[in-house]
C-alpha cells in the first residue's frame with residue numbers, strides 16, 4: 001500500500017497492554033497510527049509500531065482532561081479516522097472510603113469523561129463521511145458491582161451500556177460501535193490500580209493481552225456489538241446476567257479485597 005493510501009487508526013492507551021497490541025494489529029493491517037498515553041514509554045511503542053511499516057504520531061497527553069483529549073484530536077489534523085480504539089483506562093483498588101477523592105475522580109475522568117469527549121469528536125467525522133469503526137474497551141467488570149473497586153466497575157458498566165446506545169444511534173450510518181469486554185488480563189493494569197495483593201491481581205492465569213486484542217480487533221472489523229474475550233469469561237458474563245447483584249458484590253469482594261491474594 002502506498003503511504004498516502006494508508007488509512008488512519010487512533011488508539012488510546014497504546015503504551016502498554018491491550019492498547020499496544022491493538023495498535024500492533026492496526027499497523028500490521030496497513031494503517032497509519034495516532035497513538036496516545038500519558039507516559040514516556042509511548043516513545044518505545046512508537047518505534048515498535050514504525051518497525052511494522054506504519055507512520056506513527058505519538059501524543060503524550062492526559063486523557064483525563066479535556067485539554068489532553070483536544071491535543072490528541074489536533075494530532076490527527078483533520079485526516080479521516082477509519083478506526084478508533086478508545087482503550088485508555090485506569091483501575092483503582094481499595095475500599096471507596098479509603099481512596100483519595102482525586103484518584104477516584106481520575107478514574108472517572110479517564111474512563112468516562114475523556115473517552116466520551118474523544119468518541120464524540122471522532123464519531124462526528126465518521127458519520128459525516130458515512131464510514132468508520134469504533135472499538136470501546138469496556139470490561140466484564142461492568143457486569144458486576146465491584147466491591148473494593150467500586151468506581152472502576154461503575155465506569156465500565158457505563159461504557160458497556162454507552163457503547164450499545166451509540167451503536168444503535170449510528171445504525172445505518174456506515175459507522176459501527178463495538179465493545180471489547182476483557183476479563184483479567186496480564187497487563188500493568190493491576191499494578192497501576194494498586195491491586196497486586198488481591199486474589200484477582202495476583203492470579204498467575206490471566207489472559208494474554210495479544211489474544212484479547214485480537215478478539216476485539218476482529219469483532220470491530222466485523223462490526224459486532226460486543227465481544228467477551230475468553231471462554232471462562234463468557235461463562236462468567238452469562239452467569240452474571242442471572243445472579244443477584246448482592247451475590248455478585250460478595251463474589252467480587254472475595255477476589256478484589258486488599259489482602260485477598262495472600263491466603
Ligand SMILES: NC(=O)c1ccc[n+]([C@@H]2O[C@H](COP(=O)([O-])OP(=O)(O)OC[C@H]3O[C@@H](n4cnc5c(N)ncnc54)[C@H](OP(=O)(O)O)[C@@H]3O)[C@@H](O)[C@H]2O)c1
Nearest residue numbers: 013015017018037038039063064089139184185187188189
Ligand atoms: N487488564 C485487565 O484485566 C483488564 C480487564 C478488563 C478491561 N481492561 C481495560 O483494558 C484497557 C487497557 O488496560 P490494560 O489492561 O492494557 O492496562 P495497562 O497496561 O495499564 O494500559 C492502560 C493504558 O492506558 C493509558 N492511560 C491510562 N490512563 C490514561 C490517561 N489519563 N491518559 C492517557 N493514557 C492513559 C496507560 O498509559 P499511562 O497511564 O501511563 O498514561 C496505558 O497506555 C483499560 O480500559 C482497562 O480498563 C483491562
